[in-house]
Amino acid sequence: MNIVQNKLDDLHNDAKRDYMRVGKGVVKSMFRPLQPQDLEHAYLPISQEQGKSLQRLILNNNCKNIVEFGTSFGISTIYLAEAAQQIGGKVTTTEFIESKAKRAQGNLDEIGLSNEVTVLIGDAMENLRPYSQPIDSLFLDGWKDLYLPLFQMLEPLFYSDTIIYADNVDMAGTQDYMNYVTQKSGVYSTHYTNRNKASITTLKNQ
Numbered sequence: 590m591n592i593v594q595n596k597l598d599d600l601h602n603d604a605k606r607d608y609m610r611v612g613k614g615v616v617k618s619m620f621r622p623l624q625p626q627d628l629e630h631a632y633l634p635i636s637q638e639q640g641k642s643l644q645r646l647i648l649n650n651n652c653k654n655i656v657e658f659g660t661s662f663g664i665s666t667i668y669l670a671e672a673a674q675q676i677g678g679k680v681t682t683t684e685f686i687e688s689k690a691k692r693a694q695g696n697l698d699e700i701g702l703s704n705e706v707t708v709l710i711g712d713a714m715e716n717l718r719p720y721s722q723p724i725d726s727l728f729l730d731g732w733k734d735l736y737l738p739l740f741q742m743l744e745p746l747f748y749s750d751t752i753i754y755a756d757n758v759d760m761a762g763t764q765d766y767m768n769y770v771t772q773k774s775g776v777y778s779t780h781y782t783n784r785n786k787a788s789i790t791t792l793k794n795q
Contacts, residue, residue, distance in 0.1 A: 640665065651725070685712065777790050
């Protein structure tokens with residue numbers, strides 16, 4: 590059996606218990622805004638369908654420099670890294686919560702994909718600021734209020750073939766980001782996918 594697929598199956602199965610983990614986090618935030626630490630034990634994963642779709646995007650477009658905002662326990666990163674490995678690519682991913690980042694790193698080590706991935710722990714706005722490579726693919730799946738500022742910070746690294754996949758764009762926190770890319774219709778082309786819960790944005794040829 591494929592060691593990567595076996596690991597993904599195990600992680601997706603464990604993630605099915607997220608309703609309990611998220612519930613406990615929401616209880617903690619009853620009298621204050623929800624914080625990343627409230628969801629420390631929750632996967633909040635992409636689906637298997639999304640993972641395979643991301644892999645097709647990477648392989649079909651030869652996306653070698655991949656940046657991910659929000660690895661959590663590493664499910665999405667495994668999909669990205671497996672595809673990147675096939676084309677000699679690399680993934681730079683971020684995770685605000687140290688315990689999650691360490692678990693993601695452990696999962697990658699276990700299945701032999703750690704050489705394809707750099708895991709940055711802490712504030713993505715700070716950790717990705719020095720990033721200077723042209724970005725072939727950007728995957729947004731971290732704290733929703735940061736989609737827009739992170740996108741704008743990395744925007745100078747985009748080029749005509751860059752693909753931006755943003756998850757959970759049906760959530761309120763992502764609306765500033767979606768408004769930004771849709772209002773810049775002369776620069777970006779955006780369409781919805783995954784039952785309108787995610788978006789794929791590409792740059793128009795200038």
